[in-house]
Amino acid sequence: MTEDRPSSFSLFEPLAPPSGRGRLFVRRAFAAGGLAPRDLYVWVPDARRPGDRFPVVYMQDGQNLFDARLVPFGTAWEADRSISRLADAGAIAPAIVVGIASTAQRFLEYAPELILDRLPGATRQVVESAWGGVARSGDYARLVMEEVKPMIDASFPTLASAADTFAAGSSLGAVVAVELLVRYPDKFAGAAGLSAHFSLLPVTETELLPDDFASDVTAAVADCARACLPRAGGHRLWLDRGAIGIDRFYAPTHAAIVQALSGLGYVDGVDMIARLYPHGGHDESAWRARLDDAFAFLLGPSRAREAC
Numbered sequence: 001m002t003e004d005r006p007s008s009f010s011l012f013e014p015l016a017p018p019s020g021r022g023r024l025f026v027r028r029a030f031a032a033g034g035l036a037p038r039d040l041y042v043w044v045p046d047a048r049r050p051g052d053r054f055p056v057v058y059m060q061d062g063q064n065l066f067d068a069r070l071v072p073f074g075t076a077w078e079a080d081r082s083i084s085r086l087a088d089a090g091a092i093a094p095a096i097v098v099g100i101a102s103t104a105q106r107f108l109e110y111a112p113e114l115i116l117d118r119l120p121g122a123t124r125q126v127v128e129s130a131w132g133g134v135a136r137s138g139d140y141a142r143l144v145m146e147e148v149k150p151m152i153d154a155s156f157p158t159l160a161s162a163a164d165t166f167a168a169g170s171s172l173g174a175v176v177a178v179e180l181l182v183r184y185p186d187k188f189a190g191a192a193g194l195s196a197h198f199s200l201l202p203v204t205e206t207e208l209l210p211d212d213f214a215s216d217v218t219a220a221v222a223d224c225a226r227a228c229l230p231r232a233g234g235h236r237l238w239l240d241r242g243a244i245g246i247d248r249f250y251a252p253t254h255a256a257i258v259q260a261l262s263g264l265g266y267v268d269g270v271d272m273i274a275r276l277y278p279h280g281g282h283d284e285s286a287w288r289a290r291l292d293d294a295f296a297f298l299l300g301p302s303r304a305r306e307a308c
Contacts, residue, residue, distance in 0.1 A: 011027050011151070011155060012025035012026065012027050012042065012155065013025065013026050013027070013028065015041075015067075017043065017066070017080055018066055018067045018068070018076070018078070018080070019078065019080045019081045019084060021045070021046060021080055021081070021084045022043055022044055022045045022046050022080055022083075022084065023043070023044045023046075024041065024042070024043050024044075024066060024080070025041070025042045025043075025044070026039055026040065026041050026042075027039065027040040027042075030147075030148075032143055032147040033139055033140075033142055033143040033146070033147060034139065035103070035105070035109060035136070035139055035140065035143055036103040036104065036105050037103070038062075038100065038101040038102070038103050039062065039063065039101040040062065040098065040099070040100055040101065040148065041062045041063070041065060041066060041097075041098070041099035041101070042096065042097070042098050042099070042152065042155075042156060043065075043066060043079065043080045043083075043096065043097045043099070044096050044156055044157070045083060045084065045087065045094035045095065045096065046094075047157070048094075051157075052157060053157045053158060053159045054093070054094055054095050054096045054157060054158060054159060054164075055093060055095040055096070055158075055159050055164035055165070055166065055299060056095060056096045056097075056098060056152065056158050056159070056160075056164065056165055056166070057095055057096070057097050057098070057166045057167070057168055057295075057298070057299070058098045058100065058144060058148070058149070058165070058166070058167050058168070058177075058180070059079065059097055059098065059099050059100065059167075059168045059169055059173075059177075060100055060102060060110065060168075060169030060170075060173030060174075060176060060177060061099075061101070061102045061106075061169060061170065061173045062098070062099025062100045062101040062102075063099070063101040063102070064076060064077055064099075064284055065077045065078075065079040065080075065097065065099040066078070066079060066080055066099065071284060073283065073284050075283070075284040075285050075288065076284065076288070077284060077287055077288045077291055078288055078291075079097045079099070079291065080097065082288075082291045082292050082295055083095055083097060083295065085292065086292060086295055086296055086299070091296050091300055092295060092296060092299040092300050093299065095166075095295075095299055096152075096156060096157075096158060098148070098152055100144065100148060102173070105136070106172070107131040107132065107172065108131060108132070108133045108134065108135060108136045109136050109137065109139070109140040109176070110137060110140065110169075110172035110173055110175060110176040111127070111131055111135035111136070111137055111172070112135065112137050112175050112176065112179050112198075112200075112224075113135040113136075113137045113138050113179075114137070114179060114182065114183075114224050114228055115175075115198070115200070115217075115220050115221055115224045116128075116135050116220075118219075118220035118223050118224055119216055119217065119220045120216055122210070123210070123212075123213055123216040123217070126201070126209065126210065126213060127200050127201060130201055130203070130207055137176050137179050138183070140176060141176070141179060141180055141183045141184070144180060145180075145183075145184055145187060149165075149187075162186055162187050162188060162189055162234075163189050164189065165187060165188050165189060166188060166189055166190050166191065166192070166298050166299070167180040167181055167188055167190075167191045167192075168191065168192040168193070168194070168294065168298070169192075169193065169194070170193075170194040170195050170196075170287045171194075171195050171196075171197045171282065172197045174192075174193030174194055174195060174196035174197065174239075175193065175196055175197055175198055177191045177192065177193055178191050178193050178196065178237070181229075181230070181235065181237070182224075182228045182229060182230075185230040185234075185235065188235070189234065189235060189236065190235050190236035190237060190238070190298050191235075191236075191237055191238070191298075192237075192238040192294040192295070192297070192298045193237075193238065193239050193240070194238075194240050194287045194290065194291070194294060195240065195241055195242060195247050195250070195280075195282050195286070195287065196239055196240070196241065196250065196254065197246070197250070198217075198221050198250065198253035198254065198257065199214070199217060199246075199249045199250055199252075199253050200217050201213070201217075202246060202249065203246065205245075205246060214249075214252065217253065218252045218253050218256050221253045221256050221257065222256035222257075222259070222260060225256060225257045225260035225261070226260045226263065226264075229257075229260060229261065229264055230264070231264045231265055232261075232264055232265030232266045232267070232271055233265070235271065236271045236272065236297065236298060237261065237266070237271070237272045237273075238272075238273050238275075238294045238297050238298055239254055239257060239258070239272070239273070239274045239275070240273075240274070240275040240276070240277060240280075240290060240293075240294065241254055241275075241276055241277070241280070242276075242277045242278075242279070242280025242281050242282060242286055243276065243277070243278045243279070243280065244279070244280060244281035244282070245281045245282040245283075246282050247280065247281065247282050254274055257274070258272070258274045273297055275290075275293070277290060
């Protein structure tokens, strides 16, 4: 790899990084796995020494991560600034961020099949009717692991081992980030879920839900977490929520996941964190404000080693 471009340069177009730090690339209209085409954004931090290689965070809704001009809501997460800021402070090692853009099929691609499979039929029908089809999170996970990750490892200076590979996202993107860890525990060291939308509905707060909907979903989340999450010892999980907007519906499902993690041997503050931001909402500004916290936990020095 040369100093100014990835080895598979023909696949990626260089962009000007909004922060002025590192290098930003895009691959337009990447299509595979029978899913809709999407752009892939890759931010690479500045090398400190020749031959530097970096951990990688695979993030969902990639069009929202770097440049506010690309974001429908007008606010970017500024993930490049977050990584640079934390690395400058010595809180983390610098990392590559891969932003996998979402598509018009976002709900279906991020919808958690492993949870929906545990719902009563009528409750599952409510979710699928609201989202307009059948969940495809398994197809999306295969896209990330069988198509995107090999291309990234071949094109950029990555540390490709499981110990240096992470997933992150917000809302339903947070849910599918956790599902990536669940489906591929031997490929990921951790996941960060900001405003993790394990409640499934409401999304618009106007949905008419059956009286038992929330309890059905919480039971399915609890069962999935107990059965599917890896045991403690090799992973970290960050889970957060605000108290404003639809985040206020998340307490029961987040509590179910925390209980399952505790039963699997995870220790709060060591390899899991579940945090409430009392003034946090469900939007890019809120996630940008707490991204440093999530990255510091996910990418920082091992809490497990420090605790020994």
